[in-house]
Amino acid sequence: MRYVKARLQEKRQSAARAKRYYDDYVTRMRTRQMKRRTKEEQIFKKLFEDGIEIQRLRLRELKQYAKGKREEQTKRQQDEIASLENYYQDQFAMLAGSIAEEQRETQIRDDAQAKVVNKMRRELRSRMEKEIQDLQEAMIRGEDDAYFRQLDADRLRNRLQTAYYYTKL
Numbered sequence: 001m002r003y004v005k006a007r008l009q010e011k012r013q014s015a016a017r018a019k020r021y022y023d024d025y026v027t028r029m030r031t032r033q034m035k036r037r038t039k040e041e042q043i044f045k046k047l048f049e050d051g052i053e054i055q056r057l058r059l060r061e062l063k064q065y066a067k068g069k070r071e072e073q074t075k076r077q078q079d080e081i082a083s084l085e086n087y088y089q090d091q092f093a094m095l096a097g098s099i100a101e102e103q104r105e106t107q108i109r110d111d112a113q114a115k116v117v118n119k120m121r122r123e124l125r126s127r128m129e130k131e132i133q134d135l136q137e138a139m140i141r142g143e144d145d146a147y148f149r150q151l152d153a154d155r156l157r158n159r160l161q162t163a164y165y166y167t168k169l
Helices: 002-105 107-142 146-168
Strands: none
Touching: 002 107, 002 146
């Protein structure tokens, strides 16, 4: 009887030890899984943050590139306008000089010539104003960022696809 009791107690203790070992094992495994899961989450979070930072840098570079192109285009257009203004000023000065010379030559030609010159001045001025206005309108239309935005969007789309491909690897 004593042997049976001792045997039962030993079985209970053995079962309790096995249960404790099993519980310890389960607890350790859960802890390892949580650590592994936390580590994986940190890796993905870091990867995501790096991807966003790369995209920010790319976007900043594209904006700087577009700004440089707009500045170049604006400067080129301003130079063209200044060149046209100088050309027409020179033309106007040459025209005024020839008019003064013709006025000295003869009084009769003066009246007829004055009418022609005034008409030419108006036409020249209106053409000059029209061309300057057309250039200014072209400059305003040229500053439309839609073209550069589309370029930026296409480049960003390509880079994101490339980054997506590399993240799959």
